[in-house]
Each structure stands twice: as structure tokens, then as C-alpha cells.
Amino acid sequence: MKIKLASLVLGAVVGVSAATAASAATLDDVKARGELLCGVSTGVAGFAAKDDSGNWGGVDVDVCKAVAAAVLGDAGKVKYVPTTSKERFTALQSGEVDLLSRVTTWTFSRDVKLGFEFTGVNYYDGQGFMVKKSLGVTSALQLDGATVCVQTGTTTELNLADYFRTNNMTYKAVNVETADESVENYVNNACDVYTTDSSALAAQRSGLADPSAHLVLPEIISKEPLGPLVRHGDNQWGDVVRWSLNAMVIAEEKGVTMANVDEMKGSNDPEIKRLLGSDGDMGAQLGLSADWAYQIVKQVGNYGESFEAHIGVNTPIGLDRGLNQLWTKGGILYAPPMR
Amino acid sequence: MTHFADYIPYVACLLAIVTFNNRAQQAGNPLPSSLTFAISGGAAFLIGAWIGNWIIYWYFLGIQPANILPHPDTVFSTPDWKWVPICDPVRVSSLAKTLLVTPGCLLGIACAMFAWNRQYGLENRFIRPPPDYSKFGVVAAGHGGFEGSLINNPKVRSVVTQIVVIGSVALLFYFIVANTAHNLDRLGIASGFKFLCDPARYDVTGGFMPVSSTETHWAAFTAGLLNTFVVAVFGCIAATILGVIIGVLRLSNNWIVSKLAAVYVETLRNIPVLLQILFWYGIFILLPAPRQSLKIFDTFYLNNRGFLGPKLFVGDAPVLSAEQQATMISEMGDVKYQRLVEEAGGEENVAAALAESVRPVFGDGSSVLFISLIVAFFAVWFYRRWARKRQEATGQQSPVFLVSAGTIILFPILCLLIAGTTLELQHTELKGFNFVGGTSISVSFVALWFALSVYTAAFIAEIVRAGILAVPYGQTEASYALGLRPGQAMRLNILPQALRVIVPPLTSQYLNLTKNSSLAQVVGFLEIVGTIGGITLNQTGQAVECIVITMAVYLIISLVISVFMNWYNKRIALVER
Numbered sequence A: 001m002k003i004k005l006a007s008l009v010l011g012a013v014v015g016v017s018a019a020t021a022a023s024a025a026t027l028d029d030v031k032a033r034g035e036l037l038c039g040v041s042t043g044v045a046g047f048a049a050k051d052d053s054g055n056w057g058g059v060d061v062d063v064c065k066a067v068a069a070a071v072l073g074d075a076g077k078v079k080y081v082p083t084t085s086k087e088r089f090t091a092l093q094s095g096e097v098d099l100l101s102r103v104t105t106w107t108f109s110r111d112v113k114l115g116f117e118f119t120g121v122n123y124y125d126g127q128g129f130m131v132k133k134s135l136g137v138t139s140a141l142q143l144d145g146a147t148v149c150v151q152t153g154t155t156t157e158l159n160l161a162d163y164f165r166t167n168n169m170t171y172k173a174v175n176v177e178t179a180d181e182s183v184e185n186y187v188n189n190a191c192d193v194y195t196t197d198s199s200a201l202a203a204q205r206s207g208l209a210d211p212s213a214h215l216v217l218p219e220i221i222s223k224e225p226l227g228p229l230v231r232h233g234d235n236q237w238g239d240v241v242r243w244s245l246n247a248m249v250i251a252e253e254k255g256v257t258m259a260n261v262d263e264m265k266g267s268n269d270p271e272i273k274r275l276l277g278s279d280g281d282m283g284a285q286l287g288l289s290a291d292w293a294y295q296i297v298k299q300v301g302n303y304g305e306s307f308e309a310h311i312g313v314n315t316p317i318g319l320d321r322g323l324n325q326l327w328t329k330g331g332i333l334y335a336p337p338m339r
Numbered sequence B: 001m002t003h004f005a006d007y008i009p010y011v012a013c014l015l016a017i018v019t020f021n022n023r024a025q026q027a028g029n030p031l032p033s034s035l036t037f038a039i040s041g042g043a044a045f046l047i048g049a050w051i052g053n054w055i056i057y058w059y060f061l062g063i064q065p066a067n068i069l070p071h072p073d074t075v076f077s078t079p080d081w082k083w084v085p086i087c088d089p090v091r092v093s094s095l096a097k098t099l100l101v102t103p104g105c106l107l108g109i110a111c112a113m114f115a116w117n118r119q120y121g122l123e124n125r126f127i128r129p130p131p132d133y134s135k136f137g138v139v140a141a142g143h144g145g146f147e148g149s150l151i152n153n154p155k156v157r158s159v160v161t162q163i164v165v166i167g168s169v170a171l172l173f174y175f176i177v178a179n180t181a182h183n184l185d186r187l188g189i190a191s192g193f194k195f196l197c198d199p200a201r202y203d204v205t206g207g208f209m210p211v212s213s214t215e216t217h218w219a220a221f222t223a224g225l226l227n228t229f230v231v232a233v234f235g236c237i238a239a240t241i242l243g244v245i246i247g248v249l250r251l252s253n254n255w256i257v258s259k260l261a262a263v264y265v266e267t268l269r270n271i272p273v274l275l276q277i278l279f280w281y282g283i284f285i286l287l288p289a290p291r292q293s294l295k296i297f298d299t300f301y302l303n304n305r306g307f308l309g310p311k312l313f314v315g316d317a318p319v320l321s322a323e324q325q326a327t328m329i330s331e332m333g334d335v336k337y338q339r340l341v342e343e344a345g346g347e348e349n350v351a352a353a354l355a356e357s358v359r360p361v362f363g364d365g366s367s368v369l370f371i372s373l374i375v376a377f378f379a380v381w382f383y384r385r386w387a388r389k390r391q392e393a394t395g396q397q398s399p400v401f402l403v404s405a406g407t408i409i410l411f412p413i414l415c416l417l418i419a420g421t422t423l424e425l426q427h428t429e430l431k432g433f434n435f436v437g438g439t440s441i442s443v444s445f446v447a448l449w450f451a452l453s454v455y456t457a458a459f460i461a462e463i464v465r466a467g468i469l470a471v472p473y474g475q476t477e478a479s480y481a482l483g484l485r486p487g488q489a490m491r492l493n494i495l496p497q498a499l500r501v502i503v504p505p506l507t508s509q510y511l512n513l514t515k516n517s518s519l520a521q522v523v524g525f526l527e528i529v530g531t532i533g534g535i536t537l538n539q540t541g542q543a544v545e546c547i548v549i550t551m552a553v554y555l556i557i558s559l560v561i562s563v564f565m566n567w568y569n570k571r572i573a574l575v576e577r
């Protein structure tokens, strides 16, 4: 009996160590699994949302697709894991997802203290406020005493506290977990103001019954560089995600699009050649096939295409490129050279 | 720095006791053991206190204790429990002492009693006499008295098995902890509880204790704890009252009444509580906006933000020293100060306005209230005892309820009037978006409380019905035969007996309600899961620690409820003759 017990304990101990000492090589895991586990939001139109037929789409989703195209050669091999703002970090830390692409602001403490690595920025944003026009408010500085709808576990919540405190105003918060709940509370007058990243404000305003009855206030109270992130310490995987996003930006810069990528393969531009794998061994250096970036552009498109398809001026969300324009065209989008 | 020197008093104390005992025993002349045990108890306390301090400081807070002894001013002065000074190095030491003094003293006293009993043998309650093996035909040899190899010795076997089991569990536990720690470390995630003393950077609003973003995570946690506590306590009270009423009504002879009660129970207990919370929230936010609030006597207001009313201040605002005023003004910043001056109507009123801004509900002079309340409670207790004795002796009844209620309400009021304590009502008034001043309860809380109470009441009603049905009908008939009216029969005879059946399952309903309060998330009410288990967890990334704290809180609350209910259960069970 004693022997049985001892082996039981030993088994349990070994099991525990095996279970918790997850391997650090996410790239190998993804390849072996044949599927990318990508953490996205529970639903923000234009960033990550399901369409009527149940397919995920949006600029955040495109980052997942790009990584899947690069690693597995198929942008469709992604399993989307919807996460709330509150759950997202635990999901990534615990290995439930390989990658988080979920309107997440790159901040010092998330990068350093929470043990993550941000691999770039796919949307430069800032926090704003939305009110009902009937309230007669035109500036955020008139919001003293207001009740504010905000999502819990976000930078939004922290900026809100700072903004009201530094401007000597008070407020009451209604802290809920998902974007839908926030909007519903706002619509049902459970709060006077709704605050979040201004891109999401635009997206959600477009989904309201009468968008013109709502006003986005002029103040932008924070910097919100939103980007994909991975676990700290797995540099190879970090590189794969970083350069998948960079490849989309470089492709736009070089005029490589979903439509012309095949003919661009014959281009003489040395950077395009390296990007599309006809020169050099950059794919191999990343642990990927030579046509990794070709697959990204072919299946997902370049950054500009993704932007215009999901959140650009011709979509209901109607966001201007603004800061997210290429550096050559007056924005701050700037990918390091592919060499 | 913890000094090597810090060990000396404790180690010396321990050594002294051990030597003392040994010497005395060798001399065949044990000392009065009560003394020994009392000293051991004291030593146990000191050691406990020291270890406690060490753990709290060094492990949890990462601060080296500067001084092991509490600062004399700080021992029992924790004016507001938000300020339970976990993050204040000087005062945390006194907290540790206060927490450890009690068990230490109890231990000392218990040891002394044990020793006293043992010495005088008046009541050999604690010590079992050695088993008399001779009656099994076993000749005592040494201790066990069993012949043969050690393996066959039941005592040895049981000790070995226990050691193995405990050892394995400890080993398993160690591996889990060590593994987690290792993995957290590998991922570069901080561990430990130091984050509790970092600024929270988020505001806790809408509950019963506002916490600002400049205060610590610990303060935010205590605010969440208070909110959980309030929901649990008020929820249990309301659910019990409602549940008993519905349960009794369901047994009513009136067909309509009993069917209505049945419909209540069957509907509410079959709808998930989450939906009910959302439902009530949806109803309450249909109330008019603050500017169009429903008014009741121009003092109470109902709107889609909450329920508001006046606030009663007992006692005066504190008198602030010039120094305190200066710090408050400098912390305020210019803009705020200008606004304060404007609102106060001139520089000369600033002192009063400052004092008003930090005025507690129970201010200077409010101790009259507490003292008179205590006196009233004692008086009532004695009165009830007297009334019961009189009834037992003479059969005459006294107006116990009236006198008790009257004393508890009127006596403190009388005392307050005689002492001339300030009583001041602060009315709530509409200012900008919302009401300021007065007391307010948020819609989120009301919806949560309402839904939990109404839902749990459905279960309690069934428990109450079962309890009443478990009392034989003969009891009711006997009560009637004695001339009791139906209400009296229920109150004096049936319910007390039914309670024995009711109380154990009632406990689980209380526990359920408390745990269900974590659904507060959906209506944005920040309780413990929302604060430490939610925002703090998310912002600091220290999931393991935050979840451990959250679980510990629920465990402790549940244990307290269980212990209380078990005590109550025992008490009513003893009534049986």
C-alpha cells in the first residue's frame, strides 16, 4: 500500500512539473498543432468581430491571419479565442493563446512587469469620450460629477482616474467587462458618458441606432498604441510575430498588394525580392519557409489594404488613416528595413 | 535590518523554560506546572509574534522590520478600517501584535488551565486514562504490549502511515508551489504581495467606501471587501425575512395566498440568478434621470443612478490644527483651493469648510451614542431575564417587546439630548450631472441586492415550509388546546421546533448568496472579485496572488457563516428536553 501511495505521489509530481513547465518554443508548438491560437476581443467592429456567417474579420484579426499565413502557409488555420479586457493577460500568460491581438495598449508595466513582449503597433490610438448630444456637453472638462461607462481591466480605466483627478473633477464609474455591456449601459442611460479608445468609439458609434444623436468630444486624453503581444522570453516567436506585422507595412510601402504580389515576385527592387523570398534566406532565419511574407500579402493583404477593408473611410466605421498613414505620406507608420 | 540580536530575547526565553523544566524534573520535584505552562504560553506568544512580524514584513511587504515592538501610540488606534495599516511599516507592527496577542494570550490561558486541571485532578476532562490492555489478555510489556515484529505493531504502523501520508501531501504541495514560483520567475512575472502597497491607480466608486486612484491596492481591496460584506449581510437578512414569509404563506389555508406563494417559489428559483440581476438592473435604470428624479417629501430621491437621501451627522466636525489645515491646502492644489474659498464664501470660512470636508458620520462627541447604546442593551438583557423569571414564577407576562424596543431607541436619544450632542442632517442636492451630499446607494447595488434576496428567498421559503411540516400537527393542536392564537402558536411553538430542521440547510443558502454576490460584475458593482480579483489582478498581472486572496476571503466569510450557524444550531438544539 505504501508503495502504491509513493508511486501515486511521484506520478502526480511528475505530472505537475510536466504540465507547468510548458515549452518555450511556441513556434514549434504552433507548427505541430497546425493551428494558431489567437486571442482577440469579444467583438469590436472593424478590429475583431464575427460577420453574419460567423467568420472573424478586422484589423486585429488580420494580424492573426498574417501570422498563420507566415507560419502555416494558410491564413485560415487560426482558432480565435475571444477574451475580455480583464481575462486577456491571464489567457496569454497561461498559454491558452499563442498571441494576443486585441486592441491592447503597449505600456511600460505590461511590457516589463506583466512578462509580455509587444511586437509592434498596428493602430496608433488615443482615448476619447462620447456623450449624447441632448446632454449639451461640448468638452470633457464639463463632465464634473458625471457617471462614466468604462471597461474593467483597461488602460481606459486608469486614464479616466488620472484625467478627472488632475482636472479636479469627480465621477462615478460603471465598470463592466465587455464592450457590448458598456455600450448597452450607455444606450440605456445607466451612465452619461462612455469612454474608450477613440477608434472603438467610432466603431461603436456607427453601430448605434442613431449615430448622429451622439457626440465624440474633442479631447483625446491619452496615447494608446495598440499592438500584438506575446509572452516574454520566447524571442524566436516574438520575431515571427513582429516581422509578420512589419511585412504588411513594408508591402504597403513598396506597393505590393494582394492583387499584384505574383508579378511583384519578378521585381528588381532588392527589398521586394528579400520580402517575397526570391533573394536571401530571411524565411529560414525566422524558422519559416522562404515564401512566408508572400503568403501574408497574398492571403491577407498589406497594411493599407487591411485598414481600408475594415476601418477605412469607405467602411461604416470611417476612420481616417491619420497617424496610421505611412511615414512617407505624413503618418508615423515606419517599419525597420528588411535586410 | 533584522538583527541577529532580535533573536536573543526569544531564544533565551525558550532555553530558560526548557532548562527550568528539565532541572525540576530531574530533581523529581516538578514545579507547579501551571506556572510552567503559563510561561510556555507567554513564550509561545512572543515567538508567534516575532515570526508573524517577520512573515508580514519580509515576505509579504519586502520591508525589513525596523522595530519589533509596537509603537505605543499605535496599538489600538485604527480609526477607519480602510486604514488598517498594512502598508505602514510602523503601524503594521502594531497590527501584527494586536492580531497575535489574542491567540497568544488564549494559548497561555488554556495552558494554565490545562496544567491546573492536571495538577489538582478535579476534572480529568483532558486526559484519557491509559487503556487497560489486561482485559484483552495482553500482558503489558513496555508501551504497546504487542509481541512480534515492528511491522505488526499497530501503533508503529499507524504512525508510519500518517507520516507517509502527511509527508506526501506536503511534498506534493511543495512541488506545486515551487513549480509555480519557478515558472512565474521564468516568465519574468513578479511574485509576492508587495503590490498591495503600490498605488492602485484606479478609482473604486459606487460602493460603500470610495477609494481614490492614489490610494493603494490594499485600500481598493478593503473597499471591495466591504462591498461584498454589505451585499452578503443585507442579502441574507432580506432573503430570510422574505423567505420565512413566503414559506409560511405557502402553507396558508387560503387557496389564493398559498398558490401565489407557490408561483413565486417555482418561478424565481428556476430562473438563473444572473438573469434576475440583469432584469432588476434593467428595471431600475428605467427610472428617470437625476434631473427628473422621483421625489419623496423633498428629502428622498429615486433616479436611474441610485436611491438618495439625507445623511445624519452625529457629533461635531473635528477641530483641525493650523498644521493639518496647511497640509490639506497644500495637497489640494491651487485650483481646488480657489474653488473651496469661493464655495465657503471667503478666506475666513476656509477652516470650517476644511473640517467639514473630513467630517465623519460619527464625529466628536458621538461616543455618547455608543455608550448609551451599550447601556441600553445591557438594561434590556437584564429586563428580559427578569421578565422571564417572573413569568415562570407567577405566570404574569410583561410587555417585553415594547419595553426593549423603547429602551434601545429612546434611551440613546435621551442621552444625546441631555449631553447636547450635535445632530445634523445633510440634504442631498442636484448639482450638475448628479446629486451631491447626503447618502446614496447605487442602482447597481440595489439591483444586485434585490435579485439575490428575491432569488434566495425562494429557496429559503421551501426550507421553511419543510421545517414547519416536519413538526407534527399534534403540536399545533396542543397549542390551540392551551388557548394560543394561530399567530402565537406559530411563533411560540411551531417555528422554534421547525428551526432545528431549518437551520442547517439555511446555512448553505447563506453561503450560496455570499458566493453569488460575485455576479456583481455584470452590473458594474465593484466588490471583491471586481477589485482584487479583477482590476488589480489585471493591472498588476499577479493572478496567483490575487486569486489566492480572493479565495481566502470567500473561504473565511463562508467559515464564519458556518461557524455562526453551527453555534446557533447547537443553541436551539439544546432547547430539547
Ligand SMILES: N[C@@H](CCC(=O)N[C@@H](CS)C(=O)NCC(=O)O)C(=O)O
Residues within 6 Å of the ligand: A040, A041, A042, A043, A044, A083, A084, A085, A102, A103, A104, A105, A151, A153, A154, A155, A156, A177, A178, A179, A180, A196, A197, A200, A201, A224, A226
Ligand atoms: N487599449 C485599452 C483598452 C482596450 C479595450 O479593452 N477596449 C475595449 C473597448 S472597445 C474593447 O476592445 N472591448 C472588446 C471586448 O470587450 O471584447 C487597453 O489596452 O487597455
